Amino acid sequence: MIIRIAKKSDIPSSEITPEDVYINRRKFLGASAGIGAAAFLGCGAAGAESDAEAADSQDLEPTSWDDITTYNNFYEFGLDKADPARNAHTLVTRPWTIRVDGLCAKPGDYQLEDFVKPSVMEDRVYRFRCVEAWSMVIPWRGFPLADAIARAEPDPSAKYVAFETLWDPDQMPERRWKPRIGWPYREGLRLDEAMHPLALMVTGLYGKTLPNQNGAPLRLIVPWKYGFKSIKSIVRMTFTEDEPPTTWATQTPGEYGFYSNVNPNVNHPRWSQANERVVDSSRLFKRRIETLFLNGYADEVAHLYEGMDLKKFF
Numbered sequence: 001m002i003i004r005i006a007k008k009s010d011i012p013s014s015e016i017t018p019e020d021v022y023i024n025r026r027k028f029l030g031a032s033a034g035i036g037a038a039a040f041l042g043c044g045a046a047g048a049e050s051d052a053e054a055a056d057s058q059d060l061e062p063t064s065w066d067d068i069t070t071y072n073n074f075y076e077f078g079l080d081k082a083d084p085a086r087n088a089h090t091l092v093t094r095p096w097t098i099r100v101d102g103l104c105a106k107p108g109d110y111q112l113e114d115f116v117k118p119s120v121m122e123d124r125v126y127r128f129r130c131v132e133a134w135s136m137v138i139p140w141r142g143f144p145l146a147d148a149i150a151r152a153e154p155d156p157s158a159k160y161v162a163f164e165t166l167w168d169p170d171q172m173p174e175r176r177w178k179p180r181i182g183w184p185y186r187e188g189l190r191l192d193e194a195m196h197p198l199a200l201m202v203t204g205l206y207g208k209t210l211p212n213q214n215g216a217p218l219r220l221i222v223p224w225k226y227g228f229k230s231i232k233s234i235v236r237m238t239f240t241e242d243e244p245p246t247t248w249a250t251q252t253p254g255e256y257g258f259y260s261n262v263n264p265n266v267n268h269p270r271w272s273q274a275n276e277r278v279v280d281s282s283r284l285f286k287r288r289i290e291t292l293f294l295n296g297y298a299d300e301v302a303h304l305y306e307g308m309d310l311k312k313f314f
C-alpha cells in the first residue's frame, strides 16, 4: 500500500501496511539484498547529492520491518549498522526501572508497566531522518511523552528534560568507546518541545514489541529532529533548569548541537543536509529525496523556534 506523505506529518494507523500484505509484497519482490553499510562513528558522510526527488512530490510507504530492524545505530552494541541486530539480544528488558528525578513533584523509581500506560497507546507513522542523511518511514507504537511528563508534575522552574540510556558493560559489548562517547548515552529536550504532541515514548514497531536493537523496552521519538535525539533503552528522565549535556554535542560540539532540528539549510560541517537517501534494501538503485525543513513537520512545530537563529542553535 502506498502512503502519500506530502505535508502530512501524522499518518493514521489505518494507513499502515498490514503485516500480511507487507509480507506478501516482500515475497513478491523477492527482496533479500544485504545491508553492508559501514558505520562511521559520529555519523557517516553522505554522498554527492545531485538528482534528489522533491520529498513532497513522492509517494512513500513504510520502510520494511527487515530494514528498520537490521540497519541501526545503537553504539553500545557495536559501530556497524548490522551490529545491534546481531548483538542486542544480550539486553535484558524485564524487569525494567525508569528513574524520574530532578525538579518535579513526583520523583521515583517506576517499573516499566507503571510508567507505560497502555490505555493511551497509539500507532503513528513518522518520517525518520538520520543526521547521516538517510531516512526511513516508521510505524511506531507508543504514547505521548507529554503524558509521562505531566504525571511527574515538573516544577515551574524546570525548563528542560534529560534522558539517559542504560549502561551495563555486561549486557553491552561496545566498551571500547566508553572514553570517547562517554556512556551512558544522554539526550535532552526543552520542556515545551518535549510536551509537543508529536513527541512519543515508543514501545513498539509495526504493532509488535520493540526489538532490542531499536531501543527496547522504551525509547524516545522526536520526528522533526535528527535521529540521534531519539534516545534508546531509557532508564532515567530528569527535569532540569539548565540545558542538559547531551552525548553527541558534548563529544563533537562543532558538528552536533543541542537542538538538532532537521534543517536542509544548515549543513553538517562535513556533508550536505539538503537531501537524504531512502533506506530500502529491496531496491537495486539508491533513491534520494529532498530533505524537508523540520522533516516535514514545520506546520506543527516551527512555532517552537520563532525568533531563534537556527544556524546558531543547530
Ligand code: MTE
Residues within 6 Å of the ligand: 068, 071, 072, 073, 074, 075, 076, 130, 131, 165, 185, 213, 214, 215, 226, 227, 228, 229, 230, 231, 232, 233
Ligand atoms: N540511543 C542510544 N542509547 N545509543 C545510540 O547509539 N543512536 C542514535 C539514536 N539513539 C543511539 C541512540 C542514532 S545516531 C540514531 S540515527 C537512532 O537512534 C537510530 O535508531 P534506529 O536504529 O531505531 O533507526
